[in-house]
Amino acid sequence: MEIPDVPKPLLEALTAAAAGQRCALVGGVVRDLLLHRHHEDPWRGLPDLDLVVEGRAADLVERFPEALRMVFAQPIPLQIQEHGSFGTLELELDLPEGQGGTWLLDIASARSERYPQPGENPLVSPGLLDEDLARRDFTVNSMALTLERGQLLDPHRGQQDLSARQLRFLHPNSVSDDPTRLVRAARYAARLGFDLAPDAFDQVRTTLASWPWRWRVGDDPGQAPPALGTRLRMELELLLSREPWPMALAALQRWGALAVLDSQLQADRHLQRRLHWAQRLQVPLLPALLAGASDPLALAERLQLPHRQHKLIAQMLDLDQRLQSQPAVQAPSAWCECLEAPGVSPESVALALAAGIGQRRPLIRWLFRWRHVRSPVSAQSLMLSEQLSPGPKLGDRIKFFRFSYLDEFE
Template sequence: MEIPDVPKPLLEALRQAAEGRRCALVGGVVRDLLLHRHHEDPWRGLPDLDLVVEGRAADFVARLADALATLFAVPVPLRVQEHGSFGTLELELDLPKEQGGTWLLDIASARHERYPQPAENPVVSLGALDDDLARRDFTVNAMALTLDGAELIDPHGGQRDLSARQLRFLHPHSVSDDPTRLLRAARYAARLGFDLAPDAQVQTHATLSAWPWQWRPGDDPGQAPPALGTRLRMELELLLSREPWRQALAALQRWGALVLLDPQLQADRQWRRRLHWAQRLQVPLLPALLAGARDPLALAERLQLPHRQHKLLAQMLELEHRLQSQPAEQPPSAWCQCLEAPGLSPEAVALLVARGTANGKPLLRWWLRWRHVRSPLTAAELMREEGLRPGPELGERLRQLRLTALDR
């Protein structure tokens, strides 16, 4: 099977670096190539290449540098970045422009994984290519293609599931071991038009109903295992930034999987509205999603949201509390003094508008119009016409003139 877009000299260098050890393209590139060749899906291109090599990836990369120097008449700059302790190296190659230009490669050592506890990080050891394919999330991602495109390795029936456009887990404990696989399923469902296979839906429902993880909602958020905490957040960020998120979140809710975040979010029917308004008001989507949870701050702590987003949720809740004592009918100047109080940011107002509040109209008017109103006279004009000097008195005069202008 021909591998489009990949320069033949690069493939030859990769083959030479393998030195007789099994090395193959894996994951999304193989899946998308088969979808394009056999199922008439549009070719999505190759933003990077994922390869698995038996043995240590660092040794492979050293041999690759020698092979590139031999095959290309000019030096090929090669930048390497190592990712964690899992034997994965990210390479950036600057090939001659006529040979394809810059290429990104992820080179991973074939490995075996074992989960000591559900939702914890796995224990990793070097393994064979078959071990590496067996640790993956879905059958359609557990295929490999030799570098010459001559052999397709499909030990788990991935081609069958591609034809049916369905996502099937590799073993009965897939969701229990790593619940973030459900978020990846939603990403693929939204991007490729897939759905969970029937047995995958059964496993999902049974696992979520049993909740096999030692940590439960209401426990200390800081004690949540990685697949219910930081790794869950990372998958959500990818879903919201790279995928058709409406379809992806709808799939998660249809499968009952939003309960991984919060039972109230699973029952929530307002998330589309919140995220639509968040997008319009240029508010980060993840805090807008979490704003519908029973306890947004506890969920933000569990997921370890970036400090800025965590603070934004806290400000939104503080603003909501302050508005409870505000009269519904008051002039724009009073609204501005409330919404511009120290400790609040404009984004917090926008997030509360997106979340939905009884005071939504004046908050939206403040966001769109009132906050942009300025004093009709500048500081320089006040100093010239009223003899004021720089200082608190001048600042207070500018503020009062602005408030008067607002109420007009």
């Protein structure tokens, strides 16, 4: 078995360590290898390798250091971390210079799963390799390549969907069980140039129309099931940070899938422009996405955004209220007074600008010019000439001269 970029001795060591256990490469490495070999896609590279083993993954990992030593004829530095209650192990190893560099391996025990309620975390139990493949998101990701013989396992006809460049869910309840699969579909669509298969599109449409989840928009945000809350946020973060997000978000809107977040976002014609502005202004993209929702703070709470991003949205909404009371035409000093008030940050002004809140020209001028202008009279000279000591009065005089300068020359 040969895989571009993957050192053959590394695969030999994995095969040796897996002796007595059925073990296979799964997921993106298999999909991308088939796309590269049979469909002339460019090789996208591999940040890591995902493996599934029948039985305890820890047993394989215990044998792996000795297998590495035998293959490479020297000890190989290896760091091991265990994740999750089911014992998925993440390995980081540094191969000898010129023989492969640093590699990340995720080795998981094969498992089966069932969903107690739509959108909840699945209940997981030990299983076989075929059962593990059956729990995955799309047919193109449900293939495996066994280590011992290099045999391709394709129980769900993933190769056929690769040829058609389409994404097909494995089960009729795939979206109902786990709506984060909608965002993953958009990620793959943008990265690989795929689209939903017709029956997958029908499943998206009918599932969202029936809304099978016990939680609904308008309910307590903190009660949303994980697949409509924290797990959905994590998938959105990956989409916005790792994928061609304009294409991914366009796919979600085309499928009607942004309704899983908010109906107003689904209908938002300015979504792409808002995020392009946010990127240009170096504002986090996820708050910029949520800024177009019917209730951005409720959606931020539901997704459990990091505190800093949640606060940024709150500041933007507060600034929106402030700006609505501002006269259309006023001096630079009045804009500075408004935009430099307590509770307003430059980042919140940038987010408001990206979201189309307020008057664009004065916000731009404040963000890039006015807030950086200093008083032409220094604090030291005022302390000497006006007998002032450090404190509020000195600060007021410095602000007076700064504002006077802005109003005269800007």
